[in-house]
Amino acid sequence: MPGQDEPGLGSDAADPLVRPYVITQGRQNSGTVRLDMISVVIAARAEVDEMALEPEQIRILELCRRPQSVAEVSAHLDIPVAVAKVLLGDLIGRGYVLARAPYTTQSPVSRDVLQAVLDGIQRL
Amino acid sequence: MASNDSEPGEHIPAAIKILIAGGFGAGKTTLVGAVSEITPLSTEEVMTEASLGVDDLSGVEQKTTTTVALDFGRITINDDLVLYLFGTPGQDRFWFMWEELSLGALGAVVIADTRRLEACFPSVDFFERRGIPFVVAVNCFDGAHRYAEHEVREALNLTGQIPILLSDARSRDSAKQVLITLVRHVADTMAAPV
Numbered sequence: 001m002p003g004q005d006e007p008g009l010g011s012d013a014a015d016p017l018v019r020p021y022v023i024t025q026g027r028q029n030s031g032t033v034r035l036d037m038i039s040v041v042i043a044a045r046a047e048v049d050e051m052a053l054e055p056e057q058i059r060i061l062e063l064c065r066r067p068q069s070v071a072e073v074s075a076h077l078d079i080p081v082a083v084a085k086v087l088l089g090d091l092i093g094r095g096y097v098l099a100r101a102p103y104t105t106q107s108p109v110s111r112d113v114l115q116a117v118l119d120g121i122q123r124l
Numbered sequence: 125m126a127s128n129d130s131e132p133g134e135h136i137p138a139a140i141k142i143l144i145a146g147g148f149g150a151g152k153t154t155l156v157g158a159v160s161e162i163t164p165l166s167t168e169e170v171m172t173e174a175s176l177g178v179d180d181l182s183g184v185e186q187k188t189t190t191t192v193a194l195d196f197g198r199i200t201i202n203d204d205l206v207l208y209l210f211g212t213p214g215q216d217r218f219w220f221m222w223e224e225l226s227l228g229a230l231g232a233v234v235i236a237d238t239r240r241l242e243a244c245f246p247s248v249d250f251f252e253r254r255g256i257p258f259v260v261a262v263n264c265f266d267g268a269h270r271y272a273e274h275e276v277r278e279a280l281n282l283t284g285q286i287p288i289l290l291s292d293a294r295s296r297d298s299a300k301q302v303l304i305t306l307v308r309h310v311a312d313t314m315a316a317p318v
Contacts, residue, residue: 038139038208075165100136118307120201124300
């Protein structure tokens with residue numbers, strides 16, 4: 001269906017108004033990728049067409065050679081989390097970045113995970 | 125376990141978070157820095173006033189934006205797991221931020237500053253209401269009055285199940301002990317019948 005993906009104004013009346021950021025070209029997180037502040041992202045091994053990307057996105061790809069959380073991307077690039085989510089969502093859509101959702105309490109953590117966290121802290 | 129698709133060879137660890145709460149200047153970022161493998165980072169979230177829960181019916185043209193800073197650190201647990209520690213903004217007007225931050229949190233540390241014990245009341249209320257397991261770390265500032273554990277427990281009206289530790293946020297060993305106590309408490313909470 002044409003226009004389904006249109007990033008138009010008022011595409012979803014329930015969305016809160018967000019300042020149109022220059023570097024996201026006014027796009028909001030379209031909701032196709034649900035990123036959390038601690039979703040972990042990594043650059044995919046893909047051919048990248050840098051001409052099609054924003055300078056910030058090229059920096060994100062460099063940064064994401066190692067796994068990073070959305071919050072880290074935001075902090076390193078000195079951009080708000082909401083902006084990082086939009087830029088990352090775009091990169092994920094192009095297949096340049098892969099993401100993994102965080103653990104949530106909706107799916108309670110297992111004893112194994114708790115034990116791993118405990119061991120990890122004790123090793124510090 | 126929630127996981128998006130990933131291609132073989134591009135292994136992505138999952139993240140989990142612990143919140144560090146307490147009043148302004150209680151030592152949240154100090155504690156994060158004491159155990160984090162990276163220098164604590166700061167990120168900003170820009171919010172419209174509409175997100176602040178302000179009951180204002182005067183219209184969209186009145187909206188203003190507010191920037192909320194969050195400090196956080198990281199501890200790599202293993203190849204498959206990364207722990208993030210988020211210092212949560214202590215001020216009441218940032219409650220909306222807590223809602224999002226607390227989603228999926230393993231648990232929380234409430235730092236009590238004995239010079240202003242009442243500053244941590246809102247944090248205690250919040251985690252109690254949300255059923256998020258937490259421990260209270262009493263940050264022992266030099267020169268401040270030292271309270272005994274039971275005095276703090278009484279002042280905060282905490283049940284016997286909530287662990288309270290006297291701690292020094294600057295010390296890695298002390299901060300480790302606080303986190304270990306929290307994770308054990310989370311395990312106990314899971315074991316207990318609801």
